[in-house]
Amino acid sequence: MSSILTCKNLSKSFGSKQALNNINLNIEKGRIIGLLGPNGSGKSTLIKLCNDLLKPTSGELQIMGRTPGIETKKVVSYLPERTYLNDWMKVSEIIQMFQDFYQDFNIEKAYDMLKRLNVNPNERLKTLSKGTKEKVQLILVMSREAQLYLLDEPIGGVDPAARDYILDTILGNYQENATIIISTHLISDIERILDDIIFLKDGQVVLTKSVDEIRDENGKSVDSLFREVFKC
Amino acid sequence: MSWDLKSDRPIYSQLIEQIEIKICSGIFAPGSKLPSVRELAQEAAVNPNTMQKALSMLEEHGLLYTNRTSGRFITEDIKMIQQAKQKLAQEQISEFLEKMKSLGLNKTETLSIITTMLEEAKK
Known part of the structure; x- marks a missing residue:
């Protein structure tokens, strides 16, 4: 199987603080991967490097054999940890903007998901609750027919019922060969949809394994293993 | 489902x-x-x-x-489905027998409880 994302000796420092330290990763196509680690372990830094929002201090990161930039952004759909949308815009206007912006945006899919999640397209973003805003953002991201989805904390702010629906949305809407990387610490909610997990600790990869291997070898869930590895 | x-x-x-x-x-x-x-x-x-x-x-x-x-x-292949059913039933029953054992019941006692319960369910 060919890889979609590779990191070689990747490091990133902010001044004297080392956020990522010599990361080596090889992520294959068609997998759903959980990027897991405690607060400040480097999850968001890694995702931002994939999106060209940060530059590596040393080492390299490639998406489909290319350094992150305009070309990779065409195939990468990114859900940032914070919203960047203008909140005076209506949901329908934002959808129109995405339609203009991304070649792979599927507008029917977007409206279909809005309907199922009970979001009114004529409302302005600033009138929506925090959870509903998150739903809108996820809908925008999952409506693209991308190769790589990078979801930074996609379910943090929504209620458990909507969480199930969102996981359902993720499962139902990604392309067969696309890869999804989900960063989160709500592990028990998402572990049944994951193929593999990456544990990050203090900017280093401490474990990469498949979920079934973990359950087979350790006889415990990823959630309990996480609590053990990262015991405070 | x-x-x-x-x-x-x-x-x-x-x-x-x-x-x-x-x-x-x-x-x-x-x-x-x-x-x-x-x-x-x-x-x-x-x-x-x-x-x-x-x-x-x-x-x-x-x-x-x-x-x-x-x-x-x-x-x-109905036979094959029957076999699968048999296998699943055996797994369930051996798990159950283990539990009875941990309660301190021997085979005869377990069986007698089952028989009594089945009799009562018939009524």
């Missing part, structure tokens, strides 16, 4: 077990077409790759077969 998945065992092996149960109980009828991997995965809220793995293993065991053009089907 519900899927009850525990968090301490591999998901694919639990999927295999539950599909076997669905086949034995007739929810998936012999010879009928199975929903697609994606549909099943979504229904069980699991990763499609995991569902795929479970289905290929069931295929290896012979409970499912693939028709190249029209999808995946449940076996029509």
Whole structure:
């Protein structure tokens, strides 16, 4: 199987603080991967490097054999940890903007998901609750027919019922060969949809394994293993 | 149709077990077409790759077969389904017997409780 994302000796420092330290990763196509680690372990830094929002201090990161930039952004759909949308815009206007912006945006899919999640397209973003805003953002991201989805904390702010629906949305809407990387610490909610997990600790990869291997070898869930590895 | 998945065992092996149960109980009828991997995965809220793995293993065991053009089907071999049923029943019963043992009941005592309960259920 060919890889979609590779990191070689990747490091990133902010001044004297080392956020990522010599990361080596090889992520294959068609997998759903959980990027897991405690607060400040480097999850968001890694995702931002994939999106060209940060530059590596040393080492390299490639998406489909290319350094992150305009070309990779065409195939990468990114859900940032914070919203960047203008909140005076209506949901329908934002959808129109995405339609203009991304070649792979599927507008029917977007409206279909809005309907199922009970979001009114004529409302302005600033009138929506925090959870509903998150739903809108996820809908925008999952409506693209991308190769790589990078979801930074996609379910943090929504209620458990909507969480199930969102996981359902993720499962139902990604392309067969696309890869999804989900960063989160709500592990028990998402572990049944994951193929593999990456544990990050203090900017280093401490474990990469498949979920079934973990359950087979350790006889415990990823959630309990996480609590053990990262015991405070 | 519900899927009850525990968090301490591999998901694919639990999927295999539950599909076997669905086949034995007739929810998936012999010879009928199975929903697609994606549909099943979504229904069980699991990763499609995991569902795929479970289905290929069931295929290896012979409970499912693939028709190249029209999808995946449940076996029509009733004998094989009977065998699967037998196997599942035995697993359940040995688990139950273990529990009775840990309660300090011997085989005769266990059996007598079962018999009494069955008699009462008849009334």
